[in-house]
Amino acid sequence: MARASKAAPKPDPKTAEGMTASPDEQFAWYRSMLLIRRFEERAGQLYGMGLIGGFCHLYIGQEAIAVGMQSIAHSGDQVITGYRDHGHMLAAGMDPRAVMAELTGRAPGSARGKGGSMHMFDVQAGFYGGHGIVGAQVPIGTGLALANKYRGKPNVCFTYLGDGAANQGQVFEAMNMAALWKLPVVYVIENNQYAMGTSVERATAETHLYRRGAAFNIEGAEVDGMDIEAVRDAGARAAEHARSGGGPFVLEMKTYRYRGHSMSDPAKYRTREEVDEVRKTRDPIDHFRERLEARGLGDETRFKDIDAEVKKIVADAAEFARTAPEPDPRELYTDVYAEA
Ligand SMILES: Cc1ncc(C[n+]2csc(CCOP(=O)(O)OP(=O)(O)O)c2C)c(N)n1
Ligand SMILES: [Mg+2]
Numbered sequence: 001m002a003r004a005s006k007a008a009p010k011p012d013p014k015t016a017e018g019m020t021a022s023p024d025e026q027f028a029w030y031r032s033m034l035l036i037r038r039f040e041e042r043a044g045q046l047y048g049m050g051l052i053g054g055f056c057h058l059y060i061g062q063e064a065i066a067v068g069m070q071s072i073a074h075s076g077d078q079v080i081t082g083y084r085d086h087g088h089m090l091a092a093g094m095d096p097r098a099v100m101a102e103l104t105g106r107a108p109g110s111a112r113g114k115g116g117s118m119h120m121f122d123v124q125a126g127f128y129g130g131h132g133i134v135g136a137q138v139p140i141g142t143g144l145a146l147a148n149k150y151r152g153k154p155n156v157c158f159t160y161l162g163d164g165a166a167n168q169g170q171v172f173e174a175m176n177m178a179a180l181w182k183l184p185v186v187y188v189i190e191n192n193q194y195a196m197g198t199s200v201e202r203a204t205a206e207t208h209l210y211r212r213g214a215a216f217n218i219e220g221a222e223v224d225g226m227d228i229e230a231v232r233d234a235g236a237r238a239a240e241h242a243r244s245g246g247g248p249f250v251l252e253m254k255t256y257r258y259r260g261h262s263m264s265d266p267a268k269y270r271t272r273e274e275v276d277e278v279r280k281t282r283d284p285i286d287h288f289r290e291r292l293e294a295r296g297l298g299d300e301t302r303f304k305d306i307d308a309e310v311k312k313i314v315a316d317a318a319e320f321a322r323t324a325p326e327p328d329p330r331e332l333y334t335d336v337y338a339e340a
Helices: 025-047 063-072 086-092 096-103 137-150 169-180 227-244 273-281 282-293 301-324
Strands: 079-080 157-162 184-191 219-226 249-254
Touching: 025 063, 025 086, 025 096, 025 282, 025 301, 063 086, 063 184, 063 227, 079 137, 096 137, 096 301, 137 157, 137 184, 157 219, 157 249, 169 219, 219 227, 219 282, 227 282
Parallel strands: 079 157, 157 184, 184 249, 219 249
Antiparallel strands: none
8 A cells, every 4th residue: 555645546446345245245235325325314304304303414425435344344343433423323233223213312212312313322333423522533433443452352443534523633643642553443534525614625734635644654545435345445455454453544535425514504615516416426326336237236126125125124213213202301310421
């Protein structure tokens, strides 16, 4: 892999793991991306109906990243991210019912209805949140990697952050320690071009975010985050680097969010045409479906079956989240404060 200061290598499609994956595996990635897309669309509807309170940030457009990275993760690896987190949870295998019920603040939600969109956690799934403070997950993810090394575990922590978060001071402090101690962490920067209403160009002096770790000799690569196989290829190489004692790695995933920053977004900072153009030409799900078809795997009934299955899972999760009971008021102080 090239140093971060040089041009990042483009993933070589001939060596992409996707090329050697079985048709069943490829359809599983497709299904997983579609599940996130439909889940998020339904979450947006429930929000509009007043069933979800507080903040809610949708992942629509960025699905190939969480699914692609999860597909190369090993058992016991960890995932930690910011508040745009539903996609990572579903990709990690969390139950769609528990995630949706958490969004509506119900008792069977994954945080028992007390966390909401930004504060879910599932150690069994290897998912460590869900963090509302921009960049705060980066030192925590680095700490998880330190724990892996300290305990002699062969695991990597995938620490996700946004392009806006990449400018936060604590990110640099964490990267310095990770490089110094050669910690098994992969920093996945989801560069969706905007931090709320501010474009990368307006906020960031060095717009090539794969170079974020250059001051600490951390290698980096730029990746097409709309192409699941490019994500897998770069992800597998970065994880192998971290897992084998090479220390941290930075992946800059070039991506795009189709929806507003959160559910309230005046959308004055970009044009409708800009969004439509990405949807039309770079959509990660359409793009991958076309690729499957070009490989001769485009059996129409199989796509239809996946579509129907995903719709059913999402409808079931939404119904569950709408009808499940709210937490008992006596639970108000349970699990909110722990004395260590
Ligand atoms: C420390 C801190 N500063 C400001 C905010 C308000 N805020 C919430 S999201 C956000 C933008 C972050 O953008 P980015 O890192 O690109 O992630 P994206 O929303 O694009 O996924 C800001 C400034 C916050 N939550 N925490
Ligand atoms: Mg962003």
